[in-house]
Amino acid sequence: MTYExxxxxxxxxxxxxxxxxxxxxxxxxxxxxxxxxxxSKTLVVRTAVCSDAVIDLIRDAGYNATLEE
Known part of the structure; x- marks a missing residue:
C-alpha cells in the first residue's frame, strides 16, 4: 500500500x-x-512507510518536519 x-x-x-x-x-x-x-517549505511524499518514519528520516538529515493534517 502506498500513502501520500x-x-x-x-x-x-x-x-x-x-x-x-x-x-x-x-x-x-x-x-x-x-x-x-x-x-512554502512543504514536502509531499509517496511511500509505503508511516509518516513518523518519514519524519525520522528528515530529522536524520538534520531538519524538522510536521505532518500537515
Missing part, C-alpha cells in the same frame, strides 16, 4: 538542505516520490 503525506519543513532554507534530505531518502530506499516546495 504532506509535511511542513523547518530549518530548510536552500537547495543544499533539500539535497541532504533527498540523499537520506535515497539511502533508505523507502520513498517512492518526493516533491519539495522551498518557498
Amino acid at each position: 503525506y504532506q509535511f511542513n519543513l523547518r530549518g530548510v532554507s536552500c537547495g543544499g538542505c533539500i539535497r541532504a534530505i533527498e540523499a537520506r531518502f535515497a539511502a533508505c530506499g523507502a520513498i517512492d516520490w518526493a516533491q519539495f516546495d522551498l518557498q
Whole structure:
C-alpha cells in the first residue's frame, strides 16, 4: 500500500538542505516520490512507510518536519 503525506519543513532554507534530505531518502530506499516546495517549505511524499518514519528520516538529515493534517 502506498500513502501520500504532506509535511511542513523547518530549518530548510536552500537547495543544499533539500539535497541532504533527498540523499537520506535515497539511502533508505523507502520513498517512492518526493516533491519539495522551498518557498512554502512543504514536502509531499509517496511511500509505503508511516509518516513518523518519514519524519525520522528528515530529522536524520538534520531538519524538522510536521505532518500537515
